[in-house]
Amino acid sequence: MTENTRDPEHEVTPKCTIDGPGDDRRVFLAKMALMGGALVGASCTSQPKAPAPPAASPPPPPTKGSHRGAQAHVSPGQLDDYYGFWSGGQSGEVRILGVPSMREIKRIPVFNRCSATGWGATDFSKKLLGGKMSGDTHHVHLSYNGGTYDGRYVFVNDKASARLARISCETMEVDRIIDEPNSQGTHGILPQRHKTGYVFCNAEFRTPQVNDGRDMTDPSKYGAMHTAVDGETMEVKWQVLVEGNLDLCATDYQGNYSFATCYNSEGGVTLEQMMGADQDHLYVFHIKNCEKAVAEGKTIKVGDSPYPVIDARGPDSPYVLRVPVPKSPHGVNVSPDGKYAMCAGKLSPTVSVVQIDKLAAAFAGKIKPRACVVAEPEVGLGPLHTAFDGKGNAYTSIFIDSVMTKWNIAKAIKAFKSKDGKTPNPILQRLDVHYQVGHTNASMSETKDADGRWLIALCKFAKDRYLNVGPLHNENDQLIDISGDEMKLVHDGPTFPEPHDCVIVAKDLIHPNKIQPRTDPRFAIYESWAKADGVNLKKDNKVIRRPDGTVRIYMTSQAPNYGMRDFTVKTGDTVQIILTNQDNVEDLSHGFCVSLHDVNFLVNSNDTNSMTFTAGSPGVYWYYCPWFCHALHLEMRGRMIITS
Ligand code: K7E
Ligand code: CUA
Numbered sequence: 001m002t003e004n005t006r007d008p009e010h011e012v013t014p015k016c017t018i019d020g021p022g023d024d025r026r027v028f029l030a031k032m033a034l035m036g037g038a039l040v041g042a043s044c045t046s047q048p049k050a051p052a053p054p055a056a057s058p059p060p061p062p063t064k065g066s067h068r069g070a071q072a073h074v075s076p077g078q079l080d081d082y083y084g085f086w087s088g089g090q091s092g093e094v095r096i097l098g099v100p101s102m103r104e105i106k107r108i109p110v111f112n113r114c115s116a117t118g119w120g121a122t123d124f125s126k127k128l129l130g131g132k133m134s135g136d137t138h139h140v141h142l143s144y145n146g147g148t149y150d151g152r153y154v155f156v157n158d159k160a161s162a163r164l165a166r167i168s169c170e171t172m173e174v175d176r177i178i179d180e181p182n183s184q185g186t187h188g189i190l191p192q193r194h195k196t197g198y199v200f201c202n203a204e205f206r207t208p209q210v211n212d213g214r215d216m217t218d219p220s221k222y223g224a225m226h227t228a229v230d231g232e233t234m235e236v237k238w239q240v241l242v243e244g245n246l247d248l249c250a251t252d253y254q255g256n257y258s259f260a261t262c263y264n265s266e267g268g269v270t271l272e273q274m275m276g277a278d279q280d281h282l283y284v285f286h287i288k289n290c291e292k293a294v295a296e297g298k299t300i301k302v303g304d305s306p307y308p309v310i311d312a313r314g315p316d317s318p319y320v321l322r323v324p325v326p327k328s329p330h331g332v333n334v335s336p337d338g339k340y341a342m343c344a345g346k347l348s349p350t351v352s353v354v355q356i357d358k359l360a361a362a363f364a365g366k367i368k369p370r371a372c373v374v375a376e377p378e379v380g381l382g383p384l385h386t387a388f389d390g391k392g393n394a395y396t397s398i399f400i401d402s403v404m405t406k407w408n409i410a411k412a413i414k415a416f417k418s419k420d421g422k423t424p425n426p427i428l429q430r431l432d433v434h435y436q437v438g439h440t441n442a443s444m445s446e447t448k449d450a451d452g453r454w455l456i457a458l459c460k461f462a463k464d465r466y467l468n469v470g471p472l473h474n475e476n477d478q479l480i481d482i483s484g485d486e487m488k489l490v491h492d493g494p495t496f497p498e499p500h501d502c503v504i505v506a507k508d509l510i511h512p513n514k515i516q517p518r519t520d521p522r523f524a525i526y527e528s529w530a531k532a533d534g535v536n537l538k539k540d541n542k543v544i545r546r547p548d549g550t551v552r553i554y555m556t557s558q559a560p561n562y563g564m565r566d567f568t569v570k571t572g573d574t575v576q577i578i579l580t581n582q583d584n585v586e587d588l589s590h591g592f593c594v595s596l597h598d599v600n601f602l603v604n605s606n607d608t609n610s611m612t613f614t615a616g617s618p619g620v621y622w623y624y625c626p627w628f629c630h631a632l633h634l635e636m637r638g639r640m641i642i643t644s
Contacts, residue, residue: 071100074098074100080098080099080100080101081099081100082443082505083505084098085140085505086502087138087140088498089138089498090134090497092109092111092112092136092137092160093110093114094107094108094110094137094140094154095495096108097502100491102493106172110137111137111161111165116602118600118602119174121600121611123576123610123612124522125174128174132161136160137156137159138157138187139156139157139189139190139248140155140501140502140503141155141156141190141199141446144193144194144195144196145195147253147338148448148509149447149506151509152168152169153167155167155189155199157187157189159186159187159204161179162185163178164186164189164199165178168520170513170517171516173520175522176521178234178236180229181225181239181305182203182209182239182309183227184203184204185203185204186202186204187202187204187247188204188247188248188250188332190251190258193251193252194253194254197230197255198228198231199229200229201226201227202227202247202249203225203246204247205224206222206244206264206267206269207224208221209222219267219268222269223241224242224245224246225241225242225246226246226258227239228240237294238299238308239309239310240319241312242283242320243265244262244265245263245264245274247261247330248385250332250334251334253334253448256287256359257286257287257356258285258287259282259285260282261280261282261283261343262280262283263329263346265277265281275327275347281325281329282341282352283320284321284322284363290310298310299311321359321362321363322369323343323362323369323370323372325354326345326347326352326376328345328346329345329346329352331383331384333387335394335409336445336448337448338448339355340353341353341354341356342354342394344384344385349379349380350376350377350378350383351383351394352376353374353412354372354374355374358374374416375413375426377415377416379405380403380405381399382398382399382401383399383405384396385438385439385441387445389442389450389452391452392409394406394409395442395487396440397458398430399436401430402432402433402459403433404457405429406487407427407428408426408428412426429486432489433457433459434461434492435459435460435476436459437457438458438459438460438500439499440455440457441502442456442504443455443504445503446503452483454480454481455480455487456477456479456502457477458475458495458499466492466494474494475495475496475497475499478491514587515604515606526578533552537554537578539556540554541554542554550576551569551576553576553577553578555567555578555580556580556582557579557580557581557582557590558582559583559632559633560625561636565638566639567638568640568642569641569642571644576610576611576612577610577613579603581604581605581607581608584606588629589602589607591603592609592625592626593623593625594613594621595624600626602627616642619642620642621642623637625637
């Protein structure tokens with residue numbers, strides 16, 4: 001790079017992780033590499049040899065003036081170019097970051113309890129969560145149309161409780177959560193890309209089918225589900241039962257196939273057993289054949305679940321094709337041209353490139369499944385996930401080596417066919433990242449419109465990159481400029497544990513409402529209560545004692561007042577506050593917090609929200625607005641009077 005327009009204040013210079021004896025990081029990395037080396041070497045005899053040393057050939061010389069670098073600094077008052085949707089890992093939430101500034105703009109509670117919004121405690125969220133208060137989000141993906149995002153929904157998995165949630169892009173609130181039947185460890189998910197059709201969900205953990213106490217000691221009878229959920233209705237449509245662990249998920253751009261990496265074709269239940277075989281598979285699911293089987297009733301029922309299951313355990317069938325790839329693959333990502341599924345090797349230093357238009361011949365038995373693999377470049381130790389720039393290059397995250405490897409897809413295919421299997425060298429650059437990168441993604445990488453501007457490396461370890469804040473370290477999400485010939489690290493972004501994945505979406509594709517549109521499914525619930533009680537939600541302030549003894553408090557808010565200065569209930573009453581915000585202007589949220597009652601929730605502009613609790617001992621309890629809304633915000637309060 002010959003010129004640099006970035007503000008040096010905002011640059012983070014990549015530190016070398018290879019030099020500097022005695023350096024903590026070096027020792028750590030060496031240990032990791034050893035561990036990984038042992039893993040790879042242990043039973044990997046038929047695998048390709050260790051990867052070539054990092055970037056042996058110097059990167060191409062910069063063409064003068066060819067690349068000024070993308071602008072990472074976003075000045076105060078300026079907006080980002082992209083919405084970044086981040087999974088929140090064990091926090092159970094989803095976050096929205098602006099890219100390239102990496103500013104965290106919003107947290108969306110999904111499977112977690114959130115004190116600020118009341119998510120997990122409000123009536124609607126409690127109903128969706130069914131009493132669960134934790135989750136583990138790994139993968140966020142948006143609904144598609146025509147190969148790119150349609151800006152309507154965000155889908156996210158819960159690995160902990162085998163659930164799928166949907167966030168409405170109108171409000172950036174969760175509107176649905178469903179359980180994946182007969183599944184544990186719901187991990188990889190991906191919607192179809194030609195339209196909002198199915199969202200496919202992979203169960204990572206093999207379990208007895210049915211899991212009711214049978215077959216517990218016979219893991220050979222365990223299986224895992226690949227589930228097709230209708231992204232529009234959020235109903236499970238059908239499932240495919242297979243014998244192997246299903247890890248990451250992908251879909252093609254035509255609507256023909258869905259994919260799952262399978263790292264445990266051995267069917268093991270211990271780590272050693274799972275690493276036994278040199279070869280695992282990319283499972284390819286044939287969607288039309290599955291639909292046909294469902295239509296013709298060639299399905300079984302598993303347990304209490306009403307949904308049809310295609311039993312595809314055993315050899316290849318019209319439903320599932322198993323493409324052999326080196327042992328324990330992890331990520332699978334489809335290139336923006338729709339041609340290739342990239343299967344990252346994890347325990348093999350390779351990425352297996354599967355040519356999607358060969359799959360039909362393999363399903364038809366005309367070629368061997370392995371013949372669909374058209375390249376297998378060596379990218380480094382511990383490849384996990386792959387992103388794309390839309391210019392024919394791929395970027396694979398390399399966990400053990402702590403690098404991002406940029407490689408050229410066409411060159412990798414050519415090299416695979418060549419006499420020595422190595423020429424031309426497809427590896428273009430290896431960039432140190434800090435440290436132990438998991439997922440990676442690039443701007444619009446999961447669409448046909450991948451634009452090659454920004455790459456994110458989601459690093460699992462931050463080590464010494466930030467001020468010491470105690471034993472729990474943050475993660476380190478690094479921003480890399482890929483607009484030129486070379487990758488260039490431009491920003492470190494700390495995140496609270498542990499985002500696994502993110503997608504980066506051009507801002508023009510997302511259009512949230514700034515005022516609550518009152519169209520989410522939860523409004524039908526409030527309206528039905530109000531109708532039954534003869535109440536006008538938007539106007540009335542009324543205390544209704546229901547026949548079942550429940551006391552419903554319908555209340556309005558308008559800065560800086562609640563519609564009720566006080567209300568009276570009896571000790572032990574079940575009290576439901578249904579609060580409607582009459583303020584109908586941007587950014588005027590109120591909330592409702594009741595002293596000593598663990599009640600605290602948010603009501604946005606033009607919103608209604610509700611929470612139910614039990615009235616405590618007799619006395620006076622102030623309720624107040626916790627959101628700073630007005631000069632008289634502190635006065636926005638009233639008394640709950642509890643009589644005996
Ligand atoms: Cu690689 Cu759950 Cu996407 Cu983590 S998974 S890294
Ligand atoms: Cu309403 Cu503060």
